[in-house]
Amino acid sequence: MAQKTLEQDVTDLREPRVYELSYLIIPTVGEEGVAEQVDSLRKIITDNGGLPIVEGDVELIELAYEMRVVIENAWKVYDRGYFGWFTFDVTPDKIEAMHALLKDHDALIRFLLIKSDxxxxVARPRFTPSQKVTAEAVEVSSEDAPTTDAGDDELDQQIDELVADQETSENNE
Amino acid sequence: MQDYFKQNGIKNIDYKDVVTLRKFLTPQGKIMSRKRTGLCAKNQRSLATAIKHARFMGLLPYIQAE
Known part of the structure; x- marks a missing residue:
C-alpha cells in the first residue's frame, strides 16, 4: 500500500501543474533592459519544460518598503522595481532547478514562485498596485503642457489687446 | 455579515489585487480579524496568505505609520 502511494507520488511529480512566478527586477536596467531580463526569465521557464499560460505587463512600481539585496557582490537598497508575473505549466520535479536558477539571477530583487491553478x-488579469509608477503620470503632464501653452497664448493675446487699447486711448487724448 | 469575496463572486484571492487586499488591513497594516472582516474561515485563510505574499513582493507594507 505504502509502495503504491510512493508510485502515485512519483507520477504526481511528472504531471504538469500550474505555477505562478512574480518578480521584481532592479530599476537600474531601464525600460530597454527590462524586456531583455523578462526574456531571460521566460527562458528559464521554457528551458525547464515550462509552458507559459498568461503573462502580466511589467510595470515600474514604488515598493511598500525598501529592500536590501546583494547585487554584484554589493549591498544595494531599492525603493522601486519592475514588477511582472507569469503563470505557466510545468512538472513539479523541475521547480527546484528553476528556483535555483532564479536565485542566482543578477537582475532580480525578489521573486515569488507559488502553486496556482x-x-x-486565466481569471486574474488584474494587477492593481496602489503605488504604481508608470508613464501615465508623464503622459498626463505632457497632455497638460499644450493646454497650459494655449493658456499662455491666450494671456499674451489679452495683454497685447490691452496694450493696443491703451495706446489707442492715449493717442485719442 | 456576508463574505465580501462570496458576495463579489471572487473565487481566487489574488495577492496582486492590492486595492482589494487593502480593505482588510488596519491603518497600522495588520490583517484584520475574522470578526472584523466577516469572511468565512476558508477565505480568511486565503486572504492572510495573499496579504503575506503581497507583503513579500513589496506590494503591501508589513507595518504602516498611521
Whole structure:
C-alpha cells in the first residue's frame, strides 16, 4: 500500500501543474533592459519544460518598503522595481532547478514562485498596485503642457489687446 | 455579515489585487480579524496568505505609520 502511494507520488511529480512566478527586477536596467531580463526569465521557464499560460505587463512600481539585496557582490537598497508575473505549466520535479536558477539571477530583487491553478491563472488579469509608477503620470503632464501653452497664448493675446487699447486711448487724448 | 469575496463572486484571492487586499488591513497594516472582516474561515485563510505574499513582493507594507 505504502509502495503504491510512493508510485502515485512519483507520477504526481511528472504531471504538469500550474505555477505562478512574480518578480521584481532592479530599476537600474531601464525600460530597454527590462524586456531583455523578462526574456531571460521566460527562458528559464521554457528551458525547464515550462509552458507559459498568461503573462502580466511589467510595470515600474514604488515598493511598500525598501529592500536590501546583494547585487554584484554589493549591498544595494531599492525603493522601486519592475514588477511582472507569469503563470505557466510545468512538472513539479523541475521547480527546484528553476528556483535555483532564479536565485542566482543578477537582475532580480525578489521573486515569488507559488502553486496556482488554471482557473485562477486565466481569471486574474488584474494587477492593481496602489503605488504604481508608470508613464501615465508623464503622459498626463505632457497632455497638460499644450493646454497650459494655449493658456499662455491666450494671456499674451489679452495683454497685447490691452496694450493696443491703451495706446489707442492715449493717442485719442 | 456576508463574505465580501462570496458576495463579489471572487473565487481566487489574488495577492496582486492590492486595492482589494487593502480593505482588510488596519491603518497600522495588520490583517484584520475574522470578526472584523466577516469572511468565512476558508477565505480568511486565503486572504492572510495573499496579504503575506503581497507583503513579500513589496506590494503591501508589513507595518504602516498611521
Amino acid at each position: 488554471r482557473d485562477a491563472a
